[in-house]
Amino acid sequence: QYIYGPKSNKNDYIDWYFDRLVRELPLPIPGDGTQKVSLTNSEDVASLLASVLDNEEAAIEQRFFNCGTDQLVSYDEVAHMCAKAAGIEPEKVMIEHYDSEMFGKANFPFRLTDFYVAPDTAKDKLGWTGPTHSLSDDLTWYYDGYKARGGASKKMSWTKDWEIVVGSKTSYEVGSIYDKYDPI
Numbered sequence: 001q002y003i004y005g006p007k008s009n010k011n012d013y014i015d016w017y018f019d020r021l022v023r024e025l026p027l028p029i030p031g032d033g034t035q036k037v038s039l040t041n042s043e044d045v046a047s048l049l050a051s052v053l054d055n056e057e058a059a060i061e062q063r064f065f066n067c068g069t070d071q072l073v074s075y076d077e078v079a080h081m082c083a084k085a086a087g088i089e090p091e092k093v094m095i096e097h098y099d100s101e102m103f104g105k106a107n108f109p110f111r112l113t114d115f116y117v118a119p120d121t122a123k124d125k126l127g128w129t130g131p132t133h134s135l136s137d138d139l140t141w142y143y144d145g146y147k148a149r150g151g152a153s154k155k156m157s158w159t160k161d162w163e164i165v166v167g168s169k170t171s172y173e174v175g176s177i178y179d180k181y182d183p184i
Helices: 012-021 042-054 056-062 075-085 120-126 135-148 159-167 174-179
Strands: 002-004 027-030 036-041 072-074 095-098
Touching: 002 012, 002 042, 002 135, 012 027, 012 075, 012 135, 027 075, 027 159, 036 042, 036 075, 036 135, 042 120, 056 120, 072 075, 075 135, 095 159
Parallel strands: 002 036, 027 095
Antiparallel strands: 036 072
């Protein structure tokens, strides 16, 4: 699982999507993009951790709990949610699925497989009510923070993306897309 939030110090997971979307670049996503992931708001993690105080005996007995959301999304769904938050039309979202055995993980910020936790035990034993945030709702303020951090204007290298998109024999006209950022 991956954690985001207003006071989180790690933004590169979600920024990876916005970095490409705002520049109208393809998003090289490994596999078929249906891999499930949990992106959990840090406030939901904090509420789960605090729920231990409501039932210390159960917490001692269990000892370990998965801290995360049970709202799973696919990598492709994250791309479309980010596009919506940024005001980008769905038909402008260019996803390039690629063979991770050929190109590896590249710059993709997530694991190549499903990666999530199930907070069911915390709900059952601690009485935690579950997450109160959803990624799709939170992406609006997150995108505002991305812009405030200079996201769309930060200098980046697109070399690995270009290798994947060209190597995957994309239908996009990659020369014109990447030349404005990394002229060869």
